[in-house]
Amino acid sequence: MVRALSRRFERIVVFSGAGMSADSGIPTFRGGSNGLWQAFNPEELATPSAWRRNRDLVWGWYEWRRGLVAAAEPNPGHLAVASMQRQFGATIITQNVDDLHERGGARDVLHLHGSLFAARCDTCSRAYSLGEAPQEAQREREPPRCDRCGGHIRPGVVWFGEGLDDGTVTLASRAIAACDLLLIVGTSGVVYPAAGMVGLAPRDAVIIEVNPQPSMSSPATDRIHKWPTTAALGLPQILQQLCRDSTSGGDERSDLK
Numbered sequence: 274m275v276r277a278l279s280r281r282f283e284r285i286v287v288f289s290g291a292g293m294s295a296d297s298g299i300p301t302f303r304g305g306s307n308g309l310w311q312a313f314n315p316e317e318l319a320t321p322s323a324w325r326r327n328r329d330l331v332w333g334w335y336e337w338r339r340g341l342v343a344a345a346e347p348n349p350g351h352l353a354v355a356s357m358q359r360q361f362g363a364t365i366i367t368q369n370v371d372d373l374h375e376r377g378g379a380r381d382v383l384h385l386h387g388s389l390f391a392a393r394c395d396t397c398s399r400a401y402s403l404g405e406a407p408q409e410a411q412r413e414r415e416p417p418r419c420d421r422c423g424g425h426i427r428p429g430v431v432w433f434g435e436g437l438d439d440g441t442v443t444l445a446s447r448a449i450a451a452c453d454l455l456l457i458v459g460t461s462g463v464v465y466p467a468a469g470m471v472g473l474a475p476r477d478a479v480i481i482e483v484n485p486q487p488s489m490s491s492p493a494t495d496r497i498h499k500w501p502t503t504a505a506l507g508l509p510q511i512l513q514q515l516c517r518d519s520t521s522g523g524d525e526r527s528d529l530k
């Protein structure tokens with residue numbers, strides 16, 4: 274890993290997925306870990322038809338998740354990513370709907386799948402910020418109503434069957450197409466949508482997958498350096514290496530004079 278990083282990078286992109294937040298104790302919502310929701314698959318709660326069928330149930334599920342996130346803390350991986358942004362101008366793209374990157378100090382995070390904290394009216398799309406997250410788990414909650422049109426306020430996340438936000442995708446794609454270092458964190462670089470994003474990276478970009486369960490190798494993914502470690506352990510080490518290289522790179526340039 275150290276060898277892959279032994280050069281200077283100027284256009285760093287971090288692409289994070291569920292494993293990034295798992296290190297902060299946020300469950301991945303696969304396998305029904307909580308008794309309250311045992312009878313439900315995420316696929317049955319995170320769709321436009323589920324919302325039409327039972328808004329109170331869907332709103333209850335997202336409010337419960339928002340409560341979990343509010344009680345969690347950013348981990349050292351989030352802090353390292355925020356430092357990469359401050360020191361090297363890194364672009365941060367995430368599939369996660371929590372706000373742990375922001376609470377770790379990052380700005381302008383591109384949330385491909387939306388955010389638990391960016392609610393909007395399901396009729397007129399007016400944006401709403403939500404108050405304090407509920408502390409108690411409760412399966413059904415009535416969603417608030419829109420001040421302007423009386424529509425229901427829905428979670429600002431992208432559901433199964435919905436398209437990603439064009440503006441966000443454009444910014445993310447541009448950043449990856451211009452990057453010289455792509456860090457894929459807590460998700461597999463060979464599974465979509467990350468795989469599609471990886472394909473946009475220039476041929477000479479260095480691509481590192483930080484994932485405790487590394488993806489299977491295939492000829493097309495030979496260019497991905499796989500580091501089987503967690504975000505919380507791996508990213509602070511990568512940050513340290515980047516800082517070292519940017520210092521030594523400066524020395525080399527002064528030697529050339």
Ligand SMILES: [Zn+2]
Pocket residue numbers: 394395396397398399419420421422423424
């Ligand atoms: Zn409205």
